């Protein structure tokens with residue numbers, strides 16, 4: 461993906477996989493950039509962070525004193541803190557497993573609740589962080605100020621609109637990359653992050669699945685945003701002048717067929733976000749380039765709408781998750797979803813058993829995704845006679861329609877835990893039930 465360079469003195473994105481086109485500049489120092497050095501052991505959830513630098517300043521100055529994770533320039537002080545934060549969701553599973561043990565039933569130690577080889581006595585009950593209540597999902601500002609919500613992109617990005625839908629009246633904080641949005645919440649620079657995970661046409665946003673595993677934030681909600689794309693160019697530019705269309709890869713993919721049908725003789729280039737593409741065209745007075753972005757981006761950056769509604773499906777929708785440092789208390793008085801991630805040492809054969817744990821309890825799955833097991837991507841199976849088979853290893857992400865407060869979900873997860881070597885509850889949260897309103 462092409463990354464738009466900064467003209468603002470912001471640090472270049474060291475992690476950016478691509479080079480920037482020569483002579484292109486960014487017009488506003490609008491996005492949060494955090495530089496830090498992470499070392500992850502994702503399965504054991506050990507995170508070591510060197511003192512971070514936020515847009516050139518020490519992040520500790522920007523971060524209020526923290527409570528539950530004992531922030532002091534590091535993300536989380538110990539493995540125990542992290543275990544505590546997960547204990548709310550895990551406790552039902554743990555107690556059920558204990559019952560099984562005391563009654564001489566199957567199972568031994570609590571092997572992998574929330575990603576930890578752990579036993580109950582490792583969870584310091586009196587140290588539990590205060591979980592967010594359902595009220596924290598409401599638009600009311602926290603602590604007398606606006607809720608700060610990190611998103612990836614610049615103003616006019618769909619993610620900004622999603623942040624506003626999830627938390628009306630919030631202070632939306634633009635971030636340079638998805639990872640920065642995660643870090644902004646971990647470092648108390650933001651209270652929440654709102655990040656896309658899948659689109660009805662473009663599919664999953666894999667990067668965020670990987671980051672959910674590598675970071676310790678909890679999913680506390682979801683929001684589905686109708687995504688209405690426009691083709692934008694500088695005033696006076698006609699479609700015939702165009703040689704290039706730039707946008708976020710998801711946006712390019714969501715408009716793929718429409719662009720082809722329009723018969724434009726253009727190359728398609730990926731950049732970091734839709735609104736950033738519009739901003740880039742305006743900043744560089746590019747008369748041969750169009751952006752796929754929102755109508756709001758056109759207004760913000762002074763572009764004209766050449767074509768309205770160019771997404772390949774009028775009901776195009778992107779699902780975003782809301783992330784927080786602490787989980788919410790799951791409830792049963794409204795529809796909830798729960799997101800988990802699991803793996804097994806012995807490969808994919810466990811998948812059917814895991815899924816049957818939900819099927820037998822009439823729990824519907826709404827999503828399943830697999831990602832490479834980054835710690836152990838390949839498993840070699842030697843057969844002296846025929847050679848060595850190389851099996852790919854996966855992490856499986858599953859969303860199911862039940863709350864962790866629902867005994868069916870607790871029983872299903874207790875069973876899943878027996879089949880898996882790694883299991884983590886990413887969050888149990890209210891489903892987005894807003895009435896369907898396709899983009900117009």
Ligand SMILES: O=C(O)C(=O)C[C@]1(C(=O)O)C=C[C@@H](O)C=C1
Pocket residue numbers: 612613616617618619620656659665687708710711732733734735778
């Ligand atoms: O580029 C943007 O405007 C974004 O908010 C990112 C993003 C995505 O990552 O999927 C969000 C919604 C749309 O699906 C297109 C792009």
